[in-house]
Amino acid sequence: MLEKLKKEVYDANMALPKLGLVLFTWGNVSGVDRERGLFVIKPSGVAYDELSPEMMVVVGLDGKVIKGELNPSSDTPSHIALYNGFPEISGVAHTHSTYATSCAQAGVPVLPMGTTHADYFYGEIPVTRDLTADEINTEYELNTGLCIIETINNSGLTAKEMPSVFVKNHGPFTWGKNASEAVHNAAVLEETAKMFIMTKLINPGASNMPMELLNRHFFRKHGANATYGQK
Numbered sequence: 001m002l003e004k005l006k007k008e009v010y011d012a013n014m015a016l017p018k019l020g021l022v023l024f025t026w027g028n029v030s031g032v033d034r035e036r037g038l039f040v041i042k043p044s045g046v047a048y049d050e051l052s053p054e055m056m057v058v059v060g061l062d063g064k065v066i067k068g069e070l071n072p073s074s075d076t077p078s079h080i081a082l083y084n085g086f087p088e089i090s091g092v093a094h095t096h097s098t099y100a101t102s103c104a105q106a107g108v109p110v111l112p113m114g115t116t117h118a119d120y121f122y123g124e125i126p127v128t129r130d131l132t133a134d135e136i137n138t139e140y141e142l143n144t145g146l147c148i149i150e151t152i153n154n155s156g157l158t159a160k161e162m163p164s165v166f167v168k169n170h171g172p173f174t175w176g177k178n179a180s181e182a183v184h185n186a187a188v189l190e191e192t193a194k195m196f197i198m199t200k201l202i203n204p205g206a207s208n209m210p211m212e213l214l215n216r217h218f219f220r221k222h223g224a225n226a227t228y229g230q231k
Ligand SMILES: [Zn+2]
Pocket: 094, 095, 096, 170, 171
């Protein structure tokens, strides 16, 4: 069942340690089959070098495990919230990569300061609000996902225009058109966060890039009038 998607999600998960985005089991990637309303996610607490495509867990968008011997990632309810809240995405990645997690812990959004940022993120990469005590004590992982949706919606951007968020005191979530793109965005986010921190270290007063330059770069790669790459 969903063998192709399992392989894709397995490959995407294995890319996390290869890209230096996770240590131990600190991360998870999923991918959804929108037609069937099912998604595939990494099993909970299994080391990357022990993973195989068969070990990926198939879960319904209602949270029910459809197939798999192992328990799905403990962050599964966050992934479900994102798939239900953002119908335009089909892959989600979560890591604790160092620079992105540092921004999440500091509660500092990453501002658009250069074209690397603008090629992927249409503006400031936001930080979620603090979860309430109730939200932490009941259905914590689901509430984390709902808070991410709230943050993106409040930003006035779509999930395609802003494919990432910093969960306050936790770490980054990224998404994309499939599991592989979600991981790609996780790697770009890590690099973008690193560049932002370095830029502010060199010059704390450095200002945001001009809006014209942000527009030029973002819309060269995204949307109806994109011109980047090969036709
Ligand atoms: Zn986490």
